[in-house]
Amino acid sequence: MLMSAHEYVAWMARLGRFSESAAAPEHDPRVCASYLQLHARWLAAPLDGPIVAGQDGVGLYRDPLAPGAFGWALVGALSHPVVPLSAAEIVARAPAIAATLADECGEAIVMTDTFEAAEALAPGAPGGERFAWLASPRARFGDEFAGYLASLTADRRRAARELLARFDEGEGFRFALSPDPPSEAELTWIAEQLTRQWGEDAAYALAQHLWPVAVAGVRPGQALFMRVFVGDRLAYFNGYLVRGPVITSQSTSRDLEVHRDGLGVVIDLKAIARLVDAFPAIRCLDPTCRTGLDDPPSIGVAKRKVVNEDAYKPVLIVGAPAQEFAAGLPRFDARLGWVPGTTAIVGRRL
Structure with a gap:
């Protein structure tokens, strides 16, 4: 189903995915409401792009400020956002995500920027091979x-x-x-x-x-x-x-x-x-050395001067993106199911 941004926030609160006591500020409906007000005021336009919402609390949208593949709703401009689903839940819901997008948008691609999941999986953990992993040290x-x-x-x-x-x-x-x-x-x-x-x-x-x-x-x-x-x-x-x-x-x-x-x-x-x-x-x-697969490798050169440990952030891909930088990465295909990747970690390690 399609929702406005305000409808989406209210819906997530009814589902219990968003609450005033949530650990991540982006899951607090008051913060979301404030952000939407600031967005409308300072950018002279409300954040009114339609959000594709699934029954289980998944929300996706095309950020009007960075159009392209579908990403996590509302948080397109947020570095390493937390999503209100565990990595295992995201893996399990990939078929439903693909089906919902097909129903609402026809042929569509999901290729999120890096994110954190509740009860996150690590690379190589059960289900962890379903994500593309991006090296973004800390x-x-x-x-x-x-x-x-x-x-x-x-x-x-x-x-x-x-x-x-x-x-x-x-x-x-x-x-x-x-x-x-x-x-x-x-x-x-x-x-x-x-x-x-x-x-x-x-x-x-x-x-x-x-x-x-x-x-x-x-x-x-x-x-x-x-x-x-x-x-x-x-x-x-x-x-x-x-x-x-x-x-x-x-x-x-x-x-x-x-x-x-x-x-x-x-x-x-x-x-x-x-x-x-x-x-x-x-x-x-x-320091958010890299947040997206399409970031050039040079983007984190300066910020990497302060890092001392490796960190790996997941990226979800649903569909078959044509971008060269996504080649060889694991993804979910509506016809083929989970397609294993040939590349384990994207980006330079420490």
Whole structure:
């Protein structure tokens, strides 16, 4: 069946998949409602693309800001979203997903970006071979920043120390990580910078910023924001989402007049240093090195300078995508059933 975004949120709440006590903020109907309001206001259009909903709580849509294959409903601009189904449930429901899409949309493809599932399976676990797995490493840290630096490879450790010295606060840089969401003026600045940088694609980048803003208004403990100043000038603004012990880099914008190679890496290093001291419940930073199969391999080069452990995120493919980057990956075919893949992990490992 087809639903609007607001209908979908209400329906998921009735099914018990969404609730105010859900662990993931994207499963809180209040957060979803806030995001939809922000989307309509800042992007001058409601998020009204039809959502294909199955009876068992599966929701898929074509994100109007990033058209293509069907993905998880509402969360197209969210980095590594959590879906309200276990990996085993997704595997079991693949035939129904294919049938629902055929009934509602004819020939259609599902090829999600990376996600987290409730009670997630690992690569190689029973059912785990049904997904395409994307290498998207993380930075794990303990109670001391020095210990985290020691865990990096020698090259990354040396680069980190050089960058921290170059962007020291004594050199005029100031880094502030806090739960304070962007003000109206800051959101306007973010929108202006993104428009300058991305042109007609700026709407998608701005939608990425709106998710942590929506979370901050409802669950202030699950969104953090990094402001970087050069002198008195705001140079960078990053949004992060917190899910349990993991903080995920969700969005970034920068003053295009401020050119500082390496500053993006320092932001994550400074975030880790601040998290070690002030947020003891958070012990892993996911810099979102890659979030989609079609991301170029080079996209995570800078962010990978802060990582020290491998992480693997699943991607669901239903149908037969023609894209070259999906060749050899496991998928579900309505006629053939589960088609095994010849590629185990996509992306460079540590």
